[in-house]
Amino acid sequence: MNDAASPNYQPLYQQIKTLLVSRLAANEWPPGTALPSEIALAQAYNVSQGTVRKALNELEIEHMVERRQGRGTFAARHSQQRSLFQFFHLLSDDNVRELPVSRVLSCATGEASACERRALNLTAGASVTRIRRVRDLNQRPVISESLSVPTAMFPGLAERALEEVPNTLYEFFETQYGVVVAHASERLRAAAASETDAELLGVSAGAPLLAIERRALNLENRPVEWRLSYCDTAHHFYLNELD
Amino acid sequence: MNDAASPNYQPLYQQIKTLLVSRLAANEWPPGTALPSEIALAQAYNVSQGTVRKALNELEIEHMVERRQGRGTFAARHSQQRSLFQFFHLLSDDNVRELPVSRVLSCATGEASACERRALNLTAGASVTRIRRVRDLNQRPVISESLSVPTAMFPGLAERALEEVPNTLYEFFETQYGVVVAHASERLRAAAASETDAELLGVSAGAPLLAIERRALNLENRPVEWRLSYCDTAHHFYLNELD
DNA sequence: GAGTGGTCTAGACCACCCC
């Protein structure tokens, strides 16, 4: 499949992996559907089953596919479970991990600001759609959140009824727009509550809040969403496992 | 090696992995030293090389060993690199990642508080050794830190000259006391600066600080250290990659 | 029972490191 002496040599299983990622990104196997079996892929790519297996195992580690013994290999979906464990890190003081309930305050398009252009890799004049929402945990407001997405990726999002935008956003992006969020990076800071955030969260202005800035990327590592969340950490904490 | 019909069946490579972890925990191969080769281990455990390989690869993912082609497999050490990428998550606004310089303020033993007993899994009346320090990034104080360790694990730590306690603590724990920090979990909150922290960090009292509570575990998952860090995030942020 | 992924083996060859 390649010459070992070639300067840009890559292991076979890496090449297979790259091919599979591009096919996933092209939505050849929409989230939740089955990929061909290891044996079928091995025959198609003319490699051994073990090589395909290694590629698929790595894709599973990177949350791009799910494998289940006896069933098959499936393109990863944004289940509640996944949102909860991969993307949501706020736990209550008694260690309960639950998804928040979200109330959308506004949803509108506008011209991307300099920050948004930088975060989302957009050119000057590009349009973004912005969502403001408050998220409750245990019936009390805990997160004040603003997020921006490129309008070109999500046409008509702003026009949808506010009630149509559900709690689990990434699942919605996936099923309604075919946009798969694969990775994200978060930057955390402490910040004093603004007047509006204080009101929304029921704390006093200037109270310390945990500010989380997130950039989410799709399967091809292109930016999909930029969000800024202000969290009241009086009864919750952000958990990060270091291993 | 076991009966497939046994109720507590475990794959061979998992059993090998468990055996290797216990030998690492027993300090049979001190950090930095070489483990036997795959072939030697395979013969010793009477399994194939592939099975040992799978166990070792998983141990590498969990940062318990380092493998280098042509050289061998080595018990993981707490290099600066590792401290920087596995355990230190504060970056400057211009995305520079560097280890802080630490100044120890005090180091003393005392009876464990209820919090410390809970965090470190100690019985009533147990002794802990506490270190207070300030950590500078780019010549300016950014972190005010208090940490506690069980005195039984680190005998004589409090009596060492303050200058003897170096910047990279985990490396020091490892080389001086044979205590290997393998994992940690961090809980982040926003908090208002106390009078003393404000003074140490050169911010005004009540300013929002990022509070990080860390519990560090050894190879056998026993708690080794409990620390509380207050970080000034005016010019730095805590980075967390979600993937 | 047929098909899937998971484990385990044995052996070949390659890339890398050090003597």
Place this chain on the structure above:
DNA sequence: GGGTGGTCTAGACCACTCG
């Protein structure tokens, strides 16, 4: 040149799922 880990193959058997 000899030893190490890394890749790749081929084949066996097992565990699981579903019809």
